[in-house]
Amino acid sequence: MLTPVSRIDIFKASHFADQFMAEMEQAYAADFDKNDVKEAAMLRKYYDHLAPFVGLQQPIDAHGVWAFAAASKAEYVQQFALQLQQALQHLDITSVYLLTLTQTCIASEFPFENFTKRNRFKRLGGIKNSRLGYQVSVEHLPAVFPLFFFSGIYDVPVIFLITAEGATPLSLRLCDDGNLHINYQQAFAGKIAEAATAAKLEMGDTELCSQYSTAYFRNRKAVDE
Numbered sequence: 191m192l193t194p195v196s197r198i199d200i201f202k203a204s205h206f207a208d209q210f211m212a213e214m215e216q217a218y219a220a221d222f223d224k225n226d227v228k229e230a231a232m233l234r235k236y237y238d239h240l241a242p243f244v245g246l247q248q249p250i251d252a253h254g255v256w257a258f259a260a261a262s263k264a265e266y267v268q269q270f271a272l273q274l275q276q277a278l279q280h281l282d283i284t285s286v287y288l289l290t291l292t293q294t295c296i297a298s299e300f301p302f303e304n305f306t307k308r309n310r311f312k313r314l315g316g317i318k319n320s321r322l323g324y325q326v327s328v329e330h331l332p333a334v335f336p337l338f339f340f341s342g343i344y345d346v347p348v349i350f351l352i353t354a355e356g357a358t359p360l361s362l363r364l365c366d367d368g369n370l371h372i373n374y375q376q377a378f379a380g381k382i383a384e385a386a387t388a389a390k391l392e393m394g395d396t397e398l399c400s401q402y403s404t405a406y407f408r409n410r411k412a413v414d415e
Contacts, residue, residue, distance in 0.1 A: 191333060192288070192315030193325040200287050200323050200352075201239055205246050206359035207287055207352045210373060212242040213250070214291060218346065236292035238321075252376045256362070257369040257392040257402035266368065266404060271335040274362075274370070277389035278328045281381060283356030288324040288334070291347050295320040301342030311337050325354050338364055340404070347371070358382070368404030371396075 201208040219237050222229045258273050260266035278286070290296060297316040302308040314334060315324070326334050331351075338349045347363035351370075358378050362370040374382055386393035392402060 191330040194322045208242045209246045210361050215240050238293040253373045255398045257398045271332040273389045275331050277385040280385040280388045281358040285327045285354040286351040287354045289350040303340040307337045367399040
């Protein structure tokens with residue numbers, strides 16, 4: 191289910207991933223002091239894509255949040271990946287790249303919720319190599335995506351999913367509230383809003399993360415009240 195692809199090959203194959211991941215690394219690397227020996231070493235070790243190879247002519251100028259209004263942890267785990275699958279299929283996206291923010295070995299370094307999830311990731315094709323990302327068919331997301339729920343990552347994106355094959359360039363990053371922050375080009379705004387509606391996902395801005403955090407699982411009725 192997981193097809194290993196080097197991060198460099200991903201960035202060379204997708205101008206969208208190339209541009210977006212460079213922008214993300216630049217944003218997080220800005221807090222490092224290059225004159226500090228330890229921080230400079232961290233930059234060299236982990237930040238492998240601070241400048242795009244080619245970039246895009248059109249900027250990635252639109253963003254939002256997709257949230258699933260689950261009433262319980264069980265519903266979230268069982269349904270969110272299925273709703274995401276529906277939304278991506280509505281956008282004619284057939285596969286996505288799975289990436290971490292920086293050059294990190296997902297199989298051995300990612301803080302999965304438990305060993306069962308780590309072992310499941312390895313059985314699905316995860317390899318111990320920090321220079322890898324993965325390509326995942328959208329039809330396999332219900333088996334792969336939930337492995338990254340309830341991880342030990344906070345304050346940075348948990349995982350990225352970026353269009354690998356499909357008609358709509360889109361980046362989705364899982365946050366520590368359990369929602370997906372999406373980035374895309376404004377020209378696709380209408381299609382992306384339609385996809386959220388078709389998949390029964392809530393779409394809005396970052397305020398959704400205070401309404402639909404996995405920390406307390408509010409359903410839609412509770413939020414409205």
